[in-house]
Amino acid sequence: xxxxxxxxxxxxxxxxxxxxxxxxxxxxxxxxxxxxxxxxxxxxxxxxxxxxxxxxxxxxxxxxxxxxxxxxxxxxxxxxxxxxxxxxxxxxxxxxxxxxxxxxxxxxxxxxxxxxxxxxxxxxxxxxxxxxxxxxxxxxxxxxxxxxxxxxxxxxxxxxxxxxxxxxxxxxxxxxxxxx
Numbered sequence: 001x002x003x004x005x006x007x008x009x010x011x012x013x014x015x016x017x018x019x020x021x022x023x024x025x026x027x028x029x030x031x032x033x034x035x036x037x038x039x040x041x042x043x044x045x046x047x048x049x050x051x052x053x054x055x056x057x058x059x060x061x062x063x064x065x066x067x068x069x070x071x072x073x074x075x076x077x078x079x080x081x082x083x084x085x086x087x088x089x090x091x092x093x094x095x096x097x098x099x100x101x102x103x104x105x106x107x108x109x110x111x112x113x114x115x116x117x118x119x120x121x122x123x124x125x126x127x128x129x130x131x132x133x134x135x136x137x138x139x140x141x142x143x144x145x146x147x148x149x150x151x152x153x154x155x156x157x158x159x160x161x162x163x164x165x166x167x168x169x170x171x172x173x174x175x176x177x178x179x180x
Contacts, residue, residue, distance in 0.1 A: 005156040008175040019050035029083040037077045038070035055149040055170045063143040064122035071096045087157040094147030101142035117142040
């Protein structure tokens with residue numbers, strides 16, 4: 001069994017190690033995570049930032065996407081990560097704020113990335129066929145979601161045991177083990 005998961009502080013370190021790796025490594029399990037908003041609405045998103053000191057995650061999105069309007073109505077979301085190599089699940093309860101993306105980040109995006117932030121057509125718009133419209137990127141549609149971590153729950157599965165932990169507000173001082 002991996003010692004990372006035998007203690008609460010080791011488990012929390014394992015969470016932040018995976019989140020940080022997900023920001024910089026395209027092949028990391030935490031690079032893409034499932035994000036649920038507004039009840040059962042769930043989708044995969046790309047993790048763009050993870051800051052342990054502030055307890056926040058950063059995701060970029062199109063301001064016209066359903067997730068933005070859902071989060072404007074109810075800022076609560078939950079993210080889910082599965083690390084299959086470690087048999088390790090991470091659930092993150094988030095309170096999400098929405099901001100306009102900054103010009104420096106927009107300028108650094110390549111043309112292939114900018115097409116994700118188009119005004120016309122908006123995400124989810126009905127099309128006659130996939131190539132029926134010319135996408136026009138618009139920096140005003142580039143939004144940044146910042147998720148403040150309200151709770152982290154982990155589950156580590158092994159043949160020897162199943163260890164589940166809860167970290168209120170992502171903090172070690174209030175952490176405790178819970179039944180799997």
